[in-house]
Amino acid sequence: MLKFSSCIMMMFTELPLPERITAAADAGFPGVEIQRPYDQDLTELAKRLERSEVECTLLNTPYGDTDATKFGRASIPGEEAAFAEDLKLAMDTAKALRCKRIHVMSGTVPEDGDPAAHRQTLLSNLRAGAVAAAAQGLTLHIEPLNHTDNPGYFLIGQAMGHSIVEEAGMENVGVQFDLYHAQMSEGCIADKVERYLDNSAYVQFAGVPGRHEPSDCEMNYDFLFGMLENAGYDGWVGAEYRPRGETLAGLGWAKKYGIG
16 A cells, blocks of 8 residues: 655645644654754654654755745755755754655756756765765655746756766665656656656655645546556655645545545
8 A cells, every 4th residue: 555645834734833743643644744844843843753653754955045046956056065054954854853865956047057067066966965865874865846836947857857866876866756746847647657666766746737636636646546556666655735725625535545
């Protein structure tokens, strides 16, 4: 059976963030993603995770405060030192929350930017970061996004993500396969699952359009989840969507998995 994690920066937002951990656990989620816990009391979050017997499955590197860095900075030439600081903060936070996976945010390419330079910067940062992460037992992920939600984002498309991971050549660097972003940027999502699932480190999903529940959208998630199960996928599947209303009311899709 698939193993689902709830992104509590998007779900259960009717509650304060620490209480969302308990709410997700009560709903039956064995894991939670906490994308950006950097303004939170980490001791309180860690206690909530332990009491609820829920794993923090993923967090993101910090976002910056400029147009270039608002979706991270790992691919941005000249930002290497700042990225190293971001990654250290993310690793320290992951240690506090007993999280094993960090999504490395690539950042935005300006109109006059050189994609080749951004690629080399990302590769260099991933290789150096992977060495530091391995010492703490951490895995780094990169995730292809889409330009509708993340205009100008460097990393777009599964082929690009997997080629960068292959070129980086680090055992603890993998691709985060978000079905929502793949459908938004490329389409033909079942084909992408067939091509890339075996080499994906983590899967996420949301409905298209709108990034809402997977039960009311153009994508056939019963079919797609069946593909994951039939392929023997045993990693985390992250529910990373914005509920149309209260989170619990929209969990009909999850009943068959013991959630809701």
